[in-house]
Amino acid sequence: MTGSTTVKLFAISLLISTASACAPIVAVHGNFVEPERLEQIHEGISRKADIADILGTPTAVGTFDPNVWYYVGQRTEKVAFYPPTVVDRQVLVMHFGDAGVVQKIEKLDATTGVDVAIIDRTTPTAGKDLSFLEQMLGNVGRFSGNKKDSGPGH
Numbered sequence: 582m583t584g585s586t587t588v589k590l591f592a593i594s595l596l597i598s599t600a601s602a603c604a605p606i607v608a609v610h611g612n613f614v615e616p617e618r619l620e621q622i623h624e625g626i627s628r629k630a631d632i633a634d635i636l637g638t639p640t641a642v643g644t645f646d647p648n649v650w651y652y653v654g655q656r657t658e659k660v661a662f663y664p665p666t667v668v669d670r671q672v673l674v675m676h677f678g679d680a681g682v683v684q685k686i687e688k689l690d691a692t693t694g695v696d697v698a699i700i701d702r703t704t705p706t707a708g709k710d711l712s713f714l715e716q717m718l719g720n721v722g723r724f725s726g727n728k729k730d731s732g733p734g735h
Contacts, residue, residue: 605658608665612640613654614673622675622683629681639675648677667691 614636621627621635629650636652643649652673659665669691676685711719 605660607668608657608659609654610657611654612637612652613656613669613671614652619673619686619688622686624683624686627683629677632675632683636673648679648681650675650677670694 618635622632627635632650639650640653641651643651652671652675654671655667656669657665658668672689672694674685674687674689675683676687678684
């Protein structure tokens with residue numbers, strides 16, 4: 582190979598590796614239900630066992646009502662070193678009657694969600710805040726080096 586061919590191959594490989602680094606990385610988290618599976622479920626007919634066979638186990642079961650199942654999933658994309666962005670979010674809520682038959686299916690997406698502001702607070706505790714030096718010097722003299730009885734209970 583000549584020098585110019587080597588330089589061209591290096592430039593092409595550098596260009597390809599740079600372009601591939603900018604390609605988004607797609608990640609799916611949770612239980613993202615495909616429309617084909619959802620079409621297999623019918624209100625008033627499908628039972629809990631049918632839902633578990635079609636969709637798998639739910640992401641969560643209602644805390645106060647075990648007859649409500651939640652399937653939560655989200656798709657994100659990440660480019661290079663930037664934080665991931667949510668491309669698609671879906672929450673599927675299955676309401677069952679007392680007999681275990683689907684009564685209602687709700688499909689929620691990112692447009693129906695509400696952003697919740699996270700508050701950064703600390704819980705106050707009783708006692709005194711000690712500096713590192715106070716912690717280190719506070720234990721000086723508390724422990725004796727003379728241990729005559731090292732058995733249980735001493």
